[in-house]
Amino acid sequence: MRRATGLLKDAAGPDGHHLWWAVLWLVIAAGLEVVGPLLGKRLIDEHLLPRVLDWQAMALLLGGVVLTGCAASWLRYLQLVRLSGLAMRSVQRLRERVYGHVLRLPMAFFDRAITGQLVSRVTNDTEAVKGLYIQVLFVILDSTIVLIGTILAMAWLDWRLMLLVVALMPCVLLIVWLYQRLSAPAVAKARQLRSDINAQVAESIGGMNVLQANNAQERFAERFFRTNEDQYTQRVAEIRANAWLLRPALDMLNIVLLASVIWLFGQRAESAVLGVAEVGVLYAFISYIARVIEPLIQITTQFSQLQQSVVATARVATLLDEAGVPEYRDSAAADAANEAASHDTPAIDIRHLDFAYVDNQKVLHDLSLQIPQGAFYGIVGHTGSGKSTLMSLLLRYYPAPRGSILMNGVPLDDIGNDAFRARVGLVPQDPFLLAASARENIDMGRNLPPERIEQAARAAHAHDFIMALENGYDTLLGEGGSRLSSGQKQLIAIARALAGEPRVLMLDEATSRIDSSTEQIVQQALDELRGQVTIIAIAHRLSTIRDADRIVVLNHGRIEESGPHDALMRIEGGLYQRLYLLQQLAA
Numbered sequence: 194m195r196r197a198t199g200l201l202k203d204a205a206g207p208d209g210h211h212l213w214w215a216v217l218w219l220v221i222a223a224g225l226e227v228v229g230p231l232l233g234k235r236l237i238d239e240h241l242l243p244r245v246l247d248w249q250a251m252a253l254l255l256g257g258v259v260l261t262g263c264a265a266s267w268l269r270y271l272q273l274v275r276l277s278g279l280a281m282r283s284v285q286r287l288r289e290r291v292y293g294h295v296l297r298l299p300m301a302f303f304d305r306a307i308t309g310q311l312v313s314r315v316t317n318d319t320e321a322v323k324g325l326y327i328q329v330l331f332v333i334l335d336s337t338i339v340l341i342g343t344i345l346a347m348a349w350l351d352w353r354l355m356l357l358v359v360a361l362m363p364c365v366l367l368i369v370w371l372y373q374r375l376s377a378p379a380v381a382k383a384r385q386l387r388s389d390i391n392a393q394v395a396e397s398i399g400g401m402n403v404l405q406a407n408n409a410q411e412r413f414a415e416r417f418f419r420t421n422e423d424q425y426t427q428r429v430a431e432i433r434a435n436a437w438l439l440r441p442a443l444d445m446l447n448i449v450l451l452a453s454v455i456w457l458f459g460q461r462a463e464s465a466v467l468g469v470a471e472v473g474v475l476y477a478f479i480s481y482i483a484r485v486i487e488p489l490i491q492i493t494t495q496f497s498q499l500q501q502s503v504v505a506t507a508r509v510a511t512l513l514d515e516a517g518v519p520e521y522r523d524s525a526a527a528d529a530a531n532e533a534a535s536h537d538t539p540a541i542d543i544r545h546l547d548f549a550y551v552d553n554q555k556v557l558h559d560l561s562l563q564i565p566q567g568a569f570y571g572i573v574g575h576t577g578s579g580k581s582t583l584m585s586l587l588l589r590y591y592p593a594p595r596g597s598i599l600m601n602g603v604p605l606d607d608i609g610n611d612a613f614r615a616r617v618g619l620v621p622q623d624p625f626l627l628a629a630s631a632r633e634n635i636d637m638g639r640n641l642p643p644e645r646i647e648q649a650a651r652a653a654h655a656h657d658f659i660m661a662l663e664n665g666y667d668t669l670l671g672e673g674g675s676r677l678s679s680g681q682k683q684l685i686a687i688a689r690a691l692a693g694e695p696r697v698l699m700l701d702e703a704t705s706r707i708d709s710s711t712e713q714i715v716q717q718a719l720d721e722l723r724g725q726v727t728i729i730a731i732a733h734r735l736s737t738i739r740d741a742d743r744i745v746v747l748n749h750g751r752i753e754e755s756g757p758h759d760a761l762m763r764i765e766g767g768l769y770q771r772l773y774l775l776q777q778l779a780a
């Protein structure tokens with residue numbers, strides 16, 4: 194709860210003062226509501242019963258009752274408007290913060306994250322924070338103030354009757370406690386299941402081709418129906434606890450209270466301790482009982498909503514507590530060292546690199562490799578040999594041991610994020626195209642000049658097919674680039690990487706999904722870049738890296754062989770030779 198209120202405070206930001214205004218109006222409104230029955234009491238006790246028909250005073254008192262009621266409603270309305278505005282702004286801010294945080298999370302986080310749940314965290318859970326404002330502040334705080342004001346007014350009128358009312362109030366706490374115990378597990382479970390529903394939908398849409406190819410629709414539908422049914426059951430359990438326990442018990446309490454006050458009042462009237470003028474007190478008390486019970490009912494019935502909001506906020510807080518990627522700051526010393534790097538300084542220098550995703554399960558063992566400036570290096574190896582891991586470390590997706598990788602002679606950790614990302618370009622296996630135009634897909638929000646985009650597209654041999662589209666660079670490519678062939682998507686991805694004018698270009702299985710003719714275009718593009726850009730390409734298809742300056746063959750996380758194609762082919766029974774011959778046979 195403390196974390197939730199902390200989050201709220203941060204999210205309210207500069208609008209926090211609206212909260213104080215809302216609270217002020219709330220106090221005034223509650224005060225006015227307490228004053229109303231007091232005026233009514235005076236009207237009854239001082240004018241109606243003793244028949245002192247002073248019309249002016251009576252009109253004033255009656256007008257006071259009406260006016261206080263109207264003013265209280267008006268202030269409540271103003272308070273709601275302020276609070277709703279504040280709540281919505283807070284949701285907006287929190288959502289921005291959570292999304293911004295997700296963008297900065299390390300890749301290791303996404304290895305275990307479930308997309309649908311993450312989406313739910315950013316959209317639904319942040320929205321639930323609004324409930325904290327409306328439920329906690331508008332309803333619960335409001336009700337608490339009304340409750341305190343009413344009890345004070347009752348004490349002033351007749352403290353013994355007030356004690357009777359207050360004595361029955363712990364019953365409300367008992368009822369609430371029982372309700373909470375019964376409904377809390379269902380509330381938490383229902384929310385978790387809703388998140389699972391999101392996750393299942395996102396997963397099946399993402400993998401629809403695999404799902405249909407495996408004729409798995411029915412199994413997925415069944416799994417979904419089960420989760421949906423479970424969620425329904427939990428929601429029903431929660432609503433039952435509310436309908437069977439909370440409301441009836443509270444309504445009963447209301448009746449008991451009224452009956453007790455009337456009974457006690459009757460007893461005292463009978464023993465003639467009180468005069469007839471006390472009827473006004475009875476009127477005020479009956480008015481106040483409604484004002485005691487209603488806030489209590491409000492406080493308690495809002496509890497389930499409050500619980501949901503707190504659970505949701507706690508989940509948002511947990512996500513925000515996930516450590517982001519280390520802050521790599523641009524340092525002048527690193528920039529200077531980078532500038533001072535001569536042509537002989539290796540573009541990439543890997544020194545005795547060990548790496549494990551899970552403790553004590555090394556994936557890379559004592560890897561050392563120097564890649565000269567402008568060279569083209571291919572990395573090959575069997576499945577699971579560690580190629581992608583090595584690339585992930587070079588891309589800083591996972592932190593490598595300090596000092597084990599240097600770029601231009603500068604340890605990777607010492608290069609600021611902007612400088613690093615500007616220096617390194619990536620062409621991944623899955624090109625990941627946005628549902629946007631060809632231009633936007635190459636630009637990726639960098640606001641590059643049109644000439645540079647076109648130049649990159651030409652270098653990637655993508656310019657001609659882009660120009661053949663109906664609107665050229667402004668043609669929308671559809672979701673995931675659905676309008677393009679796999680090869681064309683890959684060429685766009687290459688253009689995107691080149692548009693950043695990287696010094697180091699990494700290709701991660703960039704040719705695995707394209708046909709031989711497109712592969713040749715990619716090879717031609719890479720050939721043209723030789724000498725200007727350092728190229729590191731992971732390739733399953735060995736023809737892509739056949740012409741590389743050096744091919745590094747990984748085997749179980751170690752460098753087994755290294756050299757140009759011809760030299761590796763001469764190693765009789767060598768790993769590369771076997772891999773190559775196998776591929777030739779398969780072709």
Ligand SMILES: Nc1ncnc2c1ncn2[C@@H]1O[C@H](COP(=O)(O)OP(=O)(O)OP(=O)(O)O)[C@@H](O)[C@H]1O
Pocket residue numbers: 304550551556574575576577578579580581582583
């Ligand atoms: N995120 C991860 N968490 C834990 N282990 C991982 C992770 N990624 C890869 N591994 C493990 O590290 C080892 C090397 O995997 P890696 O993906 O680097 O191999 P690869 O040579 O790129 O294989 P492929 O050619 O199939 O892509 C494998 O044993 C794999 O199970």
